[in-house]
Amino acid sequence: MELGVYSLAERTGAATARDRIGDIIDYGVHAAGAGLDVFGIGEHHTSRFAVASPAVVLAAVAARTSSIVLTSTVSVLSVLDPVRLYQDFAQLDLVSGGRAEVTAGRSAYAEPFDIFGVPIGEYDAVFEEKVGLFLALRGEEEVSWSGRYRAPLERAVIPPRLERRLPLRLGVGGTPRSAERAGRLGLPMTLAVLGGDPAGLAPVVQAYFGSAELHGHDRSSLGVGSASHFFVGRTSQEARDTFYPYYRAYNAEGRGIHLDRSTFEAMASPRGPLVVGSPQEVVDKILRQHELLRLDRFMGQVDIGGIPPKNVRDSIDHFAADVAPVVRRETARKTF
Known part of the structure; x- marks a missing residue:
C-alpha cells in the first residue's frame, strides 16, 4: 500500500504565496527523506490558494528528491487544455526521472470556469471529453481527435514523448457516477474521504469495480486511493489539541463553518472522517479505510489552516516512522 501526504496550498491566515510555496516544497522534500511513497500538490485558481500550476512546484521538489512519486491533487482538467496538461506533466516526468503522475478532477469551485471560459453547466461533458483526449495523448504517437470543446487534432505528434505511459488517476468526490466512469476507463481513482463515516463510500467503490469488470478491465490497471x-x-x-484550532480556522475562513470542539471530536472518533490522533489511532483509521474501501493508497492533507511548519514536519515524521511500517505490514497480508 502506498502512503503519502499532500498540500492544497491554501493560505489560511496571513501567509504569502511565496512563503507557502517554499514551505510546501520543503514538505515534499521532508516526506521523501522520511521514506513516504507519494507527495501531491493541489491546483486552484483563487487568491485563497498559493498554487495554480502543480507541475511547476512539483518540479522544484523533483530537483531535491530521487524516489518519491509526484502527483497533482488534483489537476482541474475540466478547465485545462489536455494537450498542455499532458506536456507539463510529461516534462515533469523527464525532470524527475519517471516519477510524475496526474490526478485529474472536475473542480469543486466555480471560479476556474469563468477564468478559462468553460461552460460550467456542461462541466461533466467537458470533463468526459477532455479525459478521452488525455488518454489518447498519453497512448498514441500520432493523435487524430475531434470534439466539441477544443480544436481538432490531425495526426499530431505532441512532445515530449515518454518511454512509459504517463500515469493518470481520476479524483472522485464520492458520486457513484464518477466512480463508474473511472471503472469504465480502467483508471485508478482517488476518493475524497472528508465527511461522514468512510463506510458510506463502500457502495461507490463497489460501483467502480463493477463498472471495470463490466468493461473488461484487468484488476492490475485498477486502484482505489483515499485523501483525508x-x-x-x-x-x-x-x-x-494541536490540530483543532488550525482546522477550525481552515473551516471558518475557507468554508464559513463554525466548527466547535465537540463536532471536531466526533469527526476524529474511530468512525469519523478525520485521520487525526496518536500513531495507533491513525494506523487503525487507515486500516479501517483499507478494509472498507479496498485501498492501495492513502494520502493525508498535511498542512491545514496555517499550522506551523514544525508541526507539519513532526506529523510527517510520526507518519513515516510510527504509522507507515505497521500499515504496510498489515496491508501486505490482505488481498482483495
Whole structure:
C-alpha cells in the first residue's frame, strides 16, 4: 500500500504565496527523506490558494528528491487544455526521472470556469471529453481527435514523448457516477474521504469495480486511493489539541463553518472522517479505510489552516516512522 501526504496550498491566515510555496516544497522534500511513497500538490485558481500550476512546484521538489512519486491533487482538467496538461506533466516526468503522475478532477469551485471560459453547466461533458483526449495523448504517437470543446487534432505528434505511459488517476468526490466512469476507463481513482463515516463510500467503490469488470478491465490497471484531512501526534490528546484550532480556522475562513470542539471530536472518533490522533489511532483509521474501501493508497492533507511548519514536519515524521511500517505490514497480508 502506498502512503503519502499532500498540500492544497491554501493560505489560511496571513501567509504569502511565496512563503507557502517554499514551505510546501520543503514538505515534499521532508516526506521523501522520511521514506513516504507519494507527495501531491493541489491546483486552484483563487487568491485563497498559493498554487495554480502543480507541475511547476512539483518540479522544484523533483530537483531535491530521487524516489518519491509526484502527483497533482488534483489537476482541474475540466478547465485545462489536455494537450498542455499532458506536456507539463510529461516534462515533469523527464525532470524527475519517471516519477510524475496526474490526478485529474472536475473542480469543486466555480471560479476556474469563468477564468478559462468553460461552460460550467456542461462541466461533466467537458470533463468526459477532455479525459478521452488525455488518454489518447498519453497512448498514441500520432493523435487524430475531434470534439466539441477544443480544436481538432490531425495526426499530431505532441512532445515530449515518454518511454512509459504517463500515469493518470481520476479524483472522485464520492458520486457513484464518477466512480463508474473511472471503472469504465480502467483508471485508478482517488476518493475524497472528508465527511461522514468512510463506510458510506463502500457502495461507490463497489460501483467502480463493477463498472471495470463490466468493461473488461484487468484488476492490475485498477486502484482505489483515499485523501483525508490528517495529523499525527505523539499522543491522542496532543494531536487533537494541536490540530483543532488550525482546522477550525481552515473551516471558518475557507468554508464559513463554525466548527466547535465537540463536532471536531466526533469527526476524529474511530468512525469519523478525520485521520487525526496518536500513531495507533491513525494506523487503525487507515486500516479501517483499507478494509472498507479496498485501498492501495492513502494520502493525508498535511498542512491545514496555517499550522506551523514544525508541526507539519513532526506529523510527517510520526507518519513515516510510527504509522507507515505497521500499515504496510498489515496491508501486505490482505488481498482483495
